[in-house]
Amino acid sequence: MSSDDLNLDDILAKGAQDADYNGDYQAGFAAVIGRPNVGKSTLMNELLGQKLSITSHKPQTTRHRIHGILTTDAYQIIYVDTPGMHLGGKKSINDYMNRTANSAFVDVDVILFVVEAGRWTDEDQAVARKLKGADAPVILLINKVDKFENKEALLPFIQKVSEQLTFDALIPVSAYKKIGLQAITDEVLKRLPKQAAIFPEDYVTDRSTRFLAAEIIREKLMRNLGNEVPYGATVEIEQFKFDEEEGRWLVNGLILVERPGQKQIVIGKKGELIKKIGSEARKDLIALLDARVHLELWVKIKENWSDDARALASLGYDDN
Template sequence: MSDKELSLEEILAAGQDEQSAVSSDYQSGFAAVIGRPNVGKSTIMNEMLGQKLSITSPKPQTTRHRIHGIHTTDSHQIIFVDTPGMHLGGQKSINTYMNRTANSAFADVDVVLFVVEAGRWTKEDQAVAKKLQHLELPVIVLVNKVDKFKDKQELFPFIQQLSEEVKMDALIPVSAYKKIGLSDIEAEVLKYLPKQPPIFADDYITDRSTRFLAAEIIREKLMRTLGEEVPYGSTVEIERFEFDEEEGRWLINALILVERAGQKQIVIGKKGELIKKMGTQARKDLIHLLDARVHLELWVKVKENWSDDARALASLGYDDNHSR
């Protein structure tokens, strides 16, 4: 992870020296984490990595981009591909982008982790299952949030339904919240990873830049703090991201874009209380991410219909040019 996005070629070059000393039994490969919105995909990946990489919130469609989380040990490297939730409806350009990004996760991966919510099967789950029928890839179904059921026997009818609905190679009950079943996921994924040297250098946790992660941290605070409507009409653009050697701190200026003037007032809050609260929360996470002091400034700007403007989306980083 660095201040800038790296091409795959640059990342591979960074790991070439390490690969020569790797055992011939070493395994590495990609595991796509898919499912409908709000089933816990990002939380599962964060727990597998042992650190927070993808942002989370109780609201659906929190994840908007494809993010690679890299889990490296002495014997294997699993690259988890976290994706936006596959969803029905939503005709804006950003919805099209998110669904396209989610679908692209199937390309060149070794195994698929299909996350569903224990006891709940929706039309969106059904749509994802239908896509899996045509894939020549191993599928591991992760039944998340099993901690909601005190009597696990109550899950049997649901699991039976899953076996009829989904073409799968394995099923694992998990709870990202309670950290149940995580080691089982890793063991099952390794059954399908090829023997090959690590794809990324062992000090990489993601192929995304710290600048990108900083914007995501701020957007998470928007998702968690604001009501139902505003977060979906907002995004974050980092305008300044630099380290001041003299002061020994990061200087970060971020622009919160909303689609309507009324949303701007909501984000700012009465006497600026809400934006101050979000800034304080984001700064704490940024200090943890950057391991240094942080000076964060937030502004809010109206950019009408940015979420339905393909050109505006591309300029804000919502494009297909970020490859692994």
């Protein structure tokens, strides 16, 4: 995976050029969609066998579309992780996340609709309505089934969902307990076309390591802060380079918040919270980069960034 963002068309062209197609190989896109906080990112990470998308217990942790690429000798599945489709939220960033989620319906081979076992909300219903116009087959994934000791207790819920949506397959799963993962792969492969690999075999995502570094830092913000502040915060990487002399990566992360009070919360008493966030992020960055990392974090106020379309674009919140 390159450390620089590449044009997707260039990546696809390179993958097609490099692939050795034998006539039996399968490759295609599987979009992972659903409302916020149903476990889409955790599920994709488990399907890939590595952590790629950030996770937390807070809704709307995922803000961007991320391709996770699983390549074997027989197939290549490109899972498309998306922000949760949500109602409410009037800011520009909410519009961006919903547009990003909606874009996952286009040009994919199969849709994985993730819902939470035993819980059907207005947001689930809104997603189901959008799926009625989808061209791709829909596989319903009922996540968090490990919470039900008696699986027959799920039957009324399954019946209710069946009345709201026509789907091609149904799989009870648990991302947390790793239940149903092989069944997902099997069902996806039934619907992927026979064609050469789309991405080069050494790619695990279309995103840059610089982008992933920013997401790692934002994950630690989401996990360590209360319910309000994380939604007014984002992360921008100002420096991302390898120092040959010191043999380590130098990473400078800028945490942007919208109000002075949020800045104080992120910093914490005597700077303890931002040190904790930095320490946790550094561990994950070491694993990501497989090298020593020197991480420095700063906090800056950028008023109203989440409701300013130009600011969002400058921070990487675009539709590309």
